[in-house]
Amino acid sequence: MGSLINALPGAVSQGLIWGIMAIGLYITYKILEVSDLTVDGSFCTGGAVCAMMLVAGYNVWIAMVAAFLVGMLTGWVTSFFHTKLGIPAILSGILTQLGLWSVNLAIMGMKANQALSVKNYDMLVSLRYLQDVAKGARPLWEHPLVTVGLLTVGIVAVLYWFFGTELGASIRATGANSNMARAQGINTNRNIVLGLMLSNGLVALSGALLAQFQGFADINMGRGAIVIGLAAIIIGDVVFSKLFRNFALKLVAVSIGAIIYYVVIQAVISLLNIDSNYLKLISALIVALFLAVPNLRGKVFKGGRKERSHA
Amino acid sequence: MLKIENVRKVFNAGTVNEKVALHGLNLTLNPGDFVTVIGGNGAGKSTMLNAVAGVYGVDEGKILIDGVDVTHLPEFKRAKYIGRVFQDPMMGTAATMQIEENLALAARRGKLRSLLPGITKQEREGYREQLKILDLGLEDRMTSKVGLLSGGQRQALTLLMATLQEPKLLLLDEHTAALDPKTAAKVLEVTQKIVERNNLTTLMITHNMRDAIAYGNRLIMMYNGHIAVDVSGEEKKNLTVEQLLNLFSQASGSDEADDKLLLS
Numbered sequence: 001m002g003s004l005i006n007a008l009p010g011a012v013s014q015g016l017i018w019g020i021m022a023i024g025l026y027i028t029y030k031i032l033e034v035s036d037l038t039v040d041g042s043f044c045t046g047g048a049v050c051a052m053m054l055v056a057g058y059n060v061w062i063a064m065v066a067a068f069l070v071g072m073l074t075g076w077v078t079s080f081f082h083t084k085l086g087i088p089a090i091l092s093g094i095l096t097q098l099g100l101w102s103v104n105l106a107i108m109g110m111k112a113n114q115a116l117s118v119k120n121y122d123m124l125v126s127l128r129y130l131q132d133v134a135k136g137a138r139p140l141w142e143h144p145l146v147t148v149g150l151l152t153v154g155i156v157a158v159l160y161w162f163f164g165t166e167l168g169a170s171i172r173a174t175g176a177n178s179n180m181a182r183a184q185g186i187n188t189n190r191n192i193v194l195g196l197m198l199s200n201g202l203v204a205l206s207g208a209l210l211a212q213f214q215g216f217a218d219i220n221m222g223r224g225a226i227v228i229g230l231a232a233i234i235i236g237d238v239v240f241s242k243l244f245r246n247f248a249l250k251l252v253a254v255s256i257g258a259i260i261y262y263v264v265i266q267a268v269i270s271l272l273n274i275d276s277n278y279l280k281l282i283s284a285l286i287v288a289l290f291l292a293v294p295n296l297r298g299k300v301f302k303g304g305r306k307e308r309s310h311a
Numbered sequence: 312m313l314k315i316e317n318v319r320k321v322f323n324a325g326t327v328n329e330k331v332a333l334h335g336l337n338l339t340l341n342p343g344d345f346v347t348v349i350g351g352n353g354a355g356k357s358t359m360l361n362a363v364a365g366v367y368g369v370d371e372g373k374i375l376i377d378g379v380d381v382t383h384l385p386e387f388k389r390a391k392y393i394g395r396v397f398q399d400p401m402m403g404t405a406a407t408m409q410i411e412e413n414l415a416l417a418a419r420r421g422k423l424r425s426l427l428p429g430i431t432k433q434e435r436e437g438y439r440e441q442l443k444i445l446d447l448g449l450e451d452r453m454t455s456k457v458g459l460l461s462g463g464q465r466q467a468l469t470l471l472m473a474t475l476q477e478p479k480l481l482l483l484d485e486h487t488a489a490l491d492p493k494t495a496a497k498v499l500e501v502t503q504k505i506v507e508r509n510n511l512t513t514l515m516i517t518h519n520m521r522d523a524i525a526y527g528n529r530l531i532m533m534y535n536g537h538i539a540v541d542v543s544g545e546e547k548k549n550l551t552v553e554q555l556l557n558l559f560s561q562a563s564g565s566d567e568a569d570d571k572l573l574l575s
Contacts, residue, residue, distance in 0.1 A: 162426075164428060164429050165424075165427060165428060165429055166419055166424040166425050166426070166427055166428070166429050167424045167425060167426055168429065169408075169412060169415065169416060169424075169429035169430075170416065170419075170424045172408060172412075173405050173408065173416050176405035176406065176407045176408055177401075177402070177405045177406065179397070179402050179403075180402065180404055180405055180413075181387075181405075181416075182386045182387045182390065183364070183386075183390055183393075183395045183397075183403065183473075184390060184416050184417050184419075184420045184472070185387050185390035185391055185419075185420040185421045185422075186387055186390075186416070186424070187387050188387065
């Protein structure tokens, strides 16, 4: 139990960082209704770009903006496969993800990882800062929960504004009903491009934050990102759907969903004393469980009849 | 207002399933024409509407709207000129968005969508007034999700959306076919009201002979991918269902009992 409490602030901070990735995924999965598997690759791209820029001596904010922009580029590649070459969205994402493996290695100078020592670089977030704040060596506002929390609030605010604009509303319409969107003069292909770019930009930004937080970028850091993102979206939806109706609050729910996910994983590991190699298996099972909740709910309460939503 | 010149459309060309859907189709609509379109299954009615709307390209021929050659324009660009209501009530609206959001999207048809607010307070008031025309009480449910509406309500809303930004051409593809008779009558009544108010050039496909005669100033009957019968003015006004069936038999040959049944 003690180890769980000790690990909690770290788990919550990591959850918050992954939450930004999940918010990015929300744009494709929920708004555009496209399952975008690019994220497993673009998450690492963000971490790699940020790490290399820091090593090269750039300011941390410039490094993060660069990670965001390169992430957008990966989204553009997937959207090119999908909208211009006519490859199904899922397959387009898989292709980009596969290709990004090599690209990510190349970004890191053909190495599988790049260390980022907190002593050498001025970073925005770090696990060390968390310990420093606890010891009183740093001001509270440098606590990862505060920095990433504020960043999340900022991102949610911008997305709330954007999806309320004429352009943003047309992207929502593209996902909701592409036939209707085209009949109303909306360029649905262009909107899919924009959505995938924005989404992967945020995913890469989240990767950039995680690389700083854990003190290294690693070629495997994005593996399973899509599962974590889906988990966050679905947990947020299952827990808060009755409470949060507003779009901004739904994004907040996604972020909280990511935190819940990380705390649950941490709890499973520390309380049951499981080898951390089983992490991916546990993740897959937890996500399967939450994905099944809406369906099981229908089976249990509606006399065994399967409920289908009219989206 | 609309000019279809020698249009040919073949599906699955070169395969055993090859189907010539439009076969040298010619049609000219004058401004303000309200044309009802009838014809058996596979006559090419929906293909004609989809070809005009740009859902797919045509193999030969030209399509002009108000003098503009739109033959090679993509669907979303043609939308600038065209308002559409589909047969499937689910198809014309975004179910997960609010009534007023759907209207705001439609009000921007053919315009550049910028980073300005997607809907303004002033617009909302305008929509409230427009929704009152439908007489369905939707003006009090403007922030409800469209998914909560019935099929008839959704078709009426789609109709309003199609005409919010006045179209050069209104395309109605059996938009009452999926509704119960009472709701269908109501939606047709609203259709008549909106078309007359704006004097819209309209193409309306229907399976109902009586509706085809009762509405509009001109009636065309399609057969085998072209127009077989074209009546307008007094002649159309005095038409009976019997006469229409006879005209159809003459145009299509005598062995069309199946289609006759479908049409009556």
